[in-house]
Amino acid sequence: MAVSKDDVRHIAGLARVGVPEERLDGLVTELNGILKHMDALERVPNTGIAEQADAARAGMPLGADERTSVPLERPRDQFAPLMRDGFFLVPRLATHDDAGEQS
Amino acid sequence: MSAPREWIPAGAASIAAAVREGTVSATELVRESFDRAALVKAGADGLNCILSSDRDSSLRAAESHPVGGALAGVPVVLKDNIATTTLTTSCGSKILEGYTSPFNATVATKLQQAGAILVGKANMDEFAMGSSTEFSAYGAARNPIDTSRVPGGSSGGSAAAVAAGLAPIALGSETGGSVRQPAAFCGIVGVKPTYGLISRFGLVAFASSLDNIGVFGRTVDDSALAMQVLAGDDTTRDATSAPRPAPTFRTDSRDLTGVVIGKPREYFPESLPAPMREQCDRAIDALKARGATFRDVSLPHTDLALPVYYIIAPAECSANLARFDGVRYGMRIAGDGLRGMYEATRSKGFGAEVTRRILLGTYVLSAGYYDAYYRKAMEVRALISKDFTDVWASGVHALFTPTTASPAFQIGAISDPYEMYLCDLFTVSANLAEVPAMSVPIGRVQGLPVGGQIIAPKFGEADMFRVAYALETELGVEAHR
Numbered sequence: 001m002a003v004s005k006d007d008v009r010h011i012a013g014l015a016r017v018g019v020p021e022e023r024l025d026g027l028v029t030e031l032n033g034i035l036k037h038m039d040a041l042e043r044v045p046n047t048g049i050a051e052q053a054d055a056a057r058a059g060m061p062l063g064a065d066e067r068t069s070v071p072l073e074r075p076r077d078q079f080a081p082l083m084r085d086g087f088f089l090v091p092r093l094a095t096h097d098d099a100g101e102q103s
Numbered sequence: 104m105s106a107p108r109e110w111i112p113a114g115a116a117s118i119a120a121a122v123r124e125g126t127v128s129a130t131e132l133v134r135e136s137f138d139r140a141a142l143v144k145a146g147a148d149g150l151n152c153i154l155s156s157d158r159d160s161s162l163r164a165a166e167s168h169p170v171g172g173a174l175a176g177v178p179v180v181l182k183d184n185i186a187t188t189t190l191t192t193s194c195g196s197k198i199l200e201g202y203t204s205p206f207n208a209t210v211a212t213k214l215q216q217a218g219a220i221l222v223g224k225a226n227m228d229e230f231a232m233g234s235s236t237e238f239s240a241y242g243a244a245r246n247p248i249d250t251s252r253v254p255g256g257s258s259g260g261s262a263a264a265v266a267a268g269l270a271p272i273a274l275g276s277e278t279g280g281s282v283r284q285p286a287a288f289c290g291i292v293g294v295k296p297t298y299g300l301i302s303r304f305g306l307v308a309f310a311s312s313l314d315n316i317g318v319f320g321r322t323v324d325d326s327a328l329a330m331q332v333l334a335g336d337d338t339t340r341d342a343t344s345a346p347r348p349a350p351t352f353r354t355d356s357r358d359l360t361g362v363v364i365g366k367p368r369e370y371f372p373e374s375l376p377a378p379m380r381e382q383c384d385r386a387i388d389a390l391k392a393r394g395a396t397f398r399d400v401s402l403p404h405t406d407l408a409l410p411v412y413y414i415i416a417p418a419e420c421s422a423n424l425a426r427f428d429g430v431r432y433g434m435r436i437a438g439d440g441l442r443g444m445y446e447a448t449r450s451k452g453f454g455a456e457v458t459r460r461i462l463l464g465t466y467v468l469s470a471g472y473y474d475a476y477y478r479k480a481m482e483v484r485a486l487i488s489k490d491f492t493d494v495w496a497s498g499v500h501a502l503f504t505p506t507t508a509s510p511a512f513q514i515g516a517i518s519d520p521y522e523m524y525l526c527d528l529f530t531v532s533a534n535l536a537e538v539p540a541m542s543v544p545i546g547r548v549q550g551l552p553v554g555g556q557i558i559a560p561k562f563g564e565a566d567m568f569r570v571a572y573a574l575e576t577e578l579g580v581e582a583h584r
Contacts, residue, residue: 001475003466015421015465016428016442017458018450030459031466034521038410038476047482063339070340072205073188079202081435088430091441 001039002032111135115177115271115325119218122176129165129176129220133158136178136222136269143247143267145223150245152254152263154183155190156223164189165220172218173332179214180264180273183224184231185316186305187211194307195227195239195257198452199433208305209337210274210316217332222270225260229454230424231276231309233257234284234526235517238456243514246289248551252511255285255526258317262289265319272329273319278310279412280530282317283542287506287554290544292326292571294318295530297561298537299345301330302337310419311343313412313534323543323571327352330564345562352568357576360394363499364570369405370504370529379553382546383505386555389577390503390570400499402490405532407483412531413524414467414480420457421464427452459520488536495560501570502558504529506542510551529556539564543571545578 003011005024008031012019019027082089110118110127121127137158140146145153161178168176181187184194186204193199211221228238236244236259246254247267254263258275262285265273275282277295286293295317306316318333320326334349366387371380387397429435429448438447453461467476494502506529517523533540538561542554555574559567 001472007466008462011462011465011469014469015461016425016445016449017453017461018438018446019458019462020450027459027462030520031463033519034413034459034463034524037521038414040407040410041414041476041479041483044404044407044479044483044486046479047485049482049485063342068339070206074203074205076205076431079205079432081429081431081433090430091437091444093441 001035003028003035109135111139111178111268111271112321114322115174115320116328118177118271119173119175122218123170127176129168129218130162132176132178133161133165133220133222137161139268140223143269145264145267145269147242150247150250150263150267151242152226152244152260152267153180153223153269154193154195154226154241154260157190160189161220161222168220169216169218172216173328174214174272175218177219177272178222178270179219180223180225180261180270181211181221182227182258182261182275184227184276184307185211185274186307187221187224189221190224192224192307194231195229195241196452196454196457197240197434198427198448202433204305206305209302209340210333211305213333219272223264225258225264225273227260228257229457230307230420231257231278231281232420232456232460234280234523236260236285237514238454240454245514246511248290249511251513252551253288253514255288255511257281258319259285261319262286262291262293265289265291265321271321271325275317275319276306276309277315277317277534278313278416279534280527282319283506283530283540283554283556284526286319286542287552288511290552292320292323292541292543294326294330294541295533295539296330296334296564297345297539299343300349300539300562300564301333302341302344304337304340308423310416311423312419313416315534323568323575324353326541327568347562350562350565352564354565354569354572356569357573358394359390359570359573362395362501362566362570364390364395364397365400365494365499365502366397367400367402367405367502367504369402375505375508376548378548379505379508382548382553383555386545386574386578387503390574393573393577395570395573398499400494400497400502402494402532404483404486404490408487408532408535409524409528411480411483411487411535412527413463414476415484417460417464418468418477419464421461421468424457424461456520484535487532491536491538491560500559500566501563504556504558506530506554506556510548510553533558537561539567541567541571543574545574
């Protein structure tokens, strides 16, 4: 399988990464150069058994169903780009352009 | 016995013992580390292995360190994706430039409690994506043994810091070989633990089913000492932490009688350069001399490990790095509305390799491609894991392989992304199978250090260290740099 310029535009949109038009051709070449090596997996029959990350097969302990918090040594507004009254500020949602977006 | 002029080359165990006895103070050791950093030019004008450090802060920490700890007064360097409250945590990325964490990673706290002193945060490939530390937003790090060459990656700064003598111990992170490969390139020991053995709380996530914090040391014993301090249950903070106590890794035994070591044929292909093969044969002879029995074995899905890894790791990275959007921390670039801000911030904040992997990961998870790529990769990952369990079930206690197919390459020598991925050829399988593995210096090829890899069953670190101790002792110091 190979990606096209339209595919790269689409996945860049899904990933919320701005990709300049002049970079698209290069990314198509690079991604296809990687993806061609993935075709090797096609020769393995489907098993239906997928690996699960598992720290201890004996069973992971379930934590208590309660909120835990880590004490912070400095307040959030010292590292947040923009904060007011304890809230992270973002651009006005009126300008949000997701309406009608295909994803 | 007169005190050595330099303590750091003596190793962590000797340093801690001397500090506990009052022979040397932690502040003297901090000064030695910073003097050494200046001498070898550890900053951007030289090795570029340290991204941030603060001599006064380290000296203050040294004055108040607990003198009785296992790492009393030992200077340590942490990779820049491990959260610390005293130095920045940029992950080698512009998007987190200047970011200082409001909390400490569990490993940072454990080191501190054991008496270790943080002397610097180490350069790395951006968000740990790379095999050479050339993909750092702050410039390539250099190999102290030959500064025209890479130190390996992604934890190249940590490896270079230990090899250059800034600290006897450093921490890195491993997703596909990012500790073992730079350890091999820099002529030191690098350990990737069993998935879940060392807490990842405070490690900035790359690929959550593969990430581990790993240890660099000049010697096997120093690496075991650090592992002893770091391992253990942290389930209250890290959902992937294994709920079991840390075993004992340090041992005086150098005898391998009764130990069966497998030599997997897939790791010794015809294409393996003859000088690499010669160094491996020498290491195998050394292990046999210590009483080990060798057996030819097969891990038949090894050739699929790289394609599997480069589907799963980017898929998980595309999800984990979604949090870097200019809202809660890090860089923000204004754009047209909220969406424009997201895209502008991530476009300017991420470098080329991170962008490539986010796009690749988003693609393999997207509608229509998930089954063909991601689900398939997870199925083959299960087969790769089974290869290992089959070998252990046949009576093999550990495996021996080369860590890399070649020594460190020249900076700028590899430009094709997949060719760079091939650097992980011998290391990714251990991450996919969640088993522990470590690289130990076994000699030199073209005057450059190379490593041998020891792989053990899950939570089999004690046996892995036993083999590593025997190898290091039998080969002698000339195998080190």
